[in-house]
Amino acid sequence: MKAAVVNAHLDQPAVTVTDVPVPAPKPHWVTVRLEAAALNRLDAMMLEHRADEPPGTIYGSDGAGVVVDLGDALTPEPGLSVGTEVVISPSLFWGPSDVAPGDSYEILGSPTPGTHAELVTVPAANVYPKPPHLDWAAAAALPLAGVTAWRAVVTRGGLAPGEKVVVGAASAGVGSMAIQIAAASGAEVVAVTVGADKAAFARRLGATAVVDRSSETFLDDLAAAAAGADLALDPTGVLWQPFLDVLRPGGRLVVVGKMAAPTASVRVQSVYWKQVDILGSSMGSPRDFAALLDHVRDHRWAPPVDSEFPLEQIAEAYARLDSPERAGKVVLRTRPIASQ
Ligand SMILES: NC(=O)c1ccc[n+]([C@@H]2O[C@H](COP(=O)([O-])OP(=O)(O)OC[C@H]3O[C@@H](n4cnc5c(N)ncnc54)[C@H](OP(=O)(O)O)[C@@H]3O)[C@@H](O)[C@H]2O)c1
Known part of the structure; x- marks a missing residue:
């Protein structure tokens, strides 16, 4: 099969699409022929530190496709064949x-070994029926960012209908899906992003107000749009203090990432005086993933796909991940579109 194999030699291309052995089936694991996969910030971060990766490493956390091998021939889950x-x-x-x-x-x-390949072998417990309304690209775009957004907003954040939610990095994977989850759950969503195009993108996903983080009046604009927010989500690391300042007393700040800064400084009093909760959240449990899929099915939303690249063009896909214009997920077509 073809796979994007990580190259540990830093003076050579980071990944090479090449033929590798088909993954060996294991008991209680299934093999999926991938129709599409997606890129995450995690893949890009790991590529930067790839010098110690063993030969044959294949990244990729997101994928959707068709079960082609049930491993030990047990029916692992009802309805799975x-x-x-x-x-x-x-x-x-x-x-x-x-x-x-x-x-x-x-x-x-x-x-x-991950999903940047034509086939992947995973525990049977990790495959779930694809929501029928999602096409392959949207299905592959959903898992990692979607479950992170779900756990952050719902499981950890405790979102209730009618609450006001402010979402940072609104054009990115986690932020865009957090907007959709919150809006579909009956929340009022204020998005933080940059530029008119990304503002329009956030509104299409369900944000009722958008604040431009690059504006000189950002803090005032945020206060005007988001004052009294019940819940705030920061994937960046640089929005802790602005978000703490607009939360209502007793509000919740959920943090999932350090896209723009690995360290956050806050005015201590802004946490304790307003009795604010700061909550860490990461990825999601099997319960979170099942609940996410139910929500996607019930509310018929689909993750936004920014762009699609054939697996062979994975270098261009990584470049697009870093483009300032990108809005939504970058997807890899692991099979030629004509054969899907
Ligand atoms: N803990 C977990 O389980 C988990 C899971 C997934 C992701 N993450 C982390 O969450 C972060 C976002 O991941 P992602 O996949 O959603 O993002 P992403 O697609 O990599 O995009 C990052 C986004 O962050 C925003 N951003 C970049 N620089 C910024 C700055 N200086 N100030 C404010 N915002 C800035 C931009 O959005 P705008 O232009 O829209 O502002 C950008 O598109 C990453 O750090 C990632 O590692 C954590």
């Missing part, structure tokens, strides 16, 4: 507690 169209949950071996993953936890793609 060869030919079932599935999306893959990227949280491998989460463990029994919903509070946090256990010691064996992995995100698909490291070290378990």
Whole structure:
């Protein structure tokens, strides 16, 4: 099969699409012929630190496709058989507690070979029927960012209908899906992004107000649009203080990422005086993933796809991930579109 294999030599192209052996089936694992996969910031971050990766490493946490091999021939889940169209949950071996993953936890793609390939083998428990209204690109775009947004906004954030939610990095994977989840759940959504095109994108997803983070009047604009917010989501690391300042007393700030800064400084009093909760959230449990899929099905929303590239053009896909114009997910076509 073809796969995007990571090259540990830093003076050579980061990934090479080449032929590799078909993954060996394991008991209680299934093999999926991928129709599409997607890129995440995680893949790009790991590529920057790839020097120690073993030969044959294949990244990729997001994928959707068709089950082609049930491994030990047990029927692992009701309704799952060869030919079932599935999306893959990227949280491998989460463990029994919903509070946090256990010691064996992995995100698909490291070290378990990932989805930037024509085939992937994953635990049977990690494949779920594809919501029928999603095309392959949207299905592949959903898992990692979608489950992160779900856990952050709903499981950890405790979103209630009618609440006001402010979402940072609104044009990116987690932010765009957080807007959709919150809007479909009956919340009022204020999006933070940059530029007119991304503002229009956020509004199309369900934001009722958009604040431009590049404006000189950003803090005033944010206060005007988001004062009294119940819940705030920051994937960037630089929005902690602005969001703390607009939350209502007793509000919640959920943090999932450090896209723009690995360290956040806050005025301590802005946390305790307003009795604010700061909540960390990461990825999602099997319960989160199943609930996300129910929500997608019930509300018929689809993750936004910015662009699609054939697997062979994965270098261009990574470049698009870093484009300031990108809005939504970057998808890899792991089979030629004509044959899908
Ligand atoms: N903990 C987890 O489980 C988990 C899961 C997924 C992602 N993450 C993390 O969450 C972050 C976002 O991931 P993603 O996949 O949604 O994002 P992404 O697609 O990589 O995009 C990052 C976005 O961050 C915003 N941004 C970049 N620089 C910024 C700055 N200086 N100030 C404010 N915003 C800035 C931009 O959005 P706008 O132009 O719209 O503002 C940009 O598109 C990453 O750090 C990622 O590693 C964590």
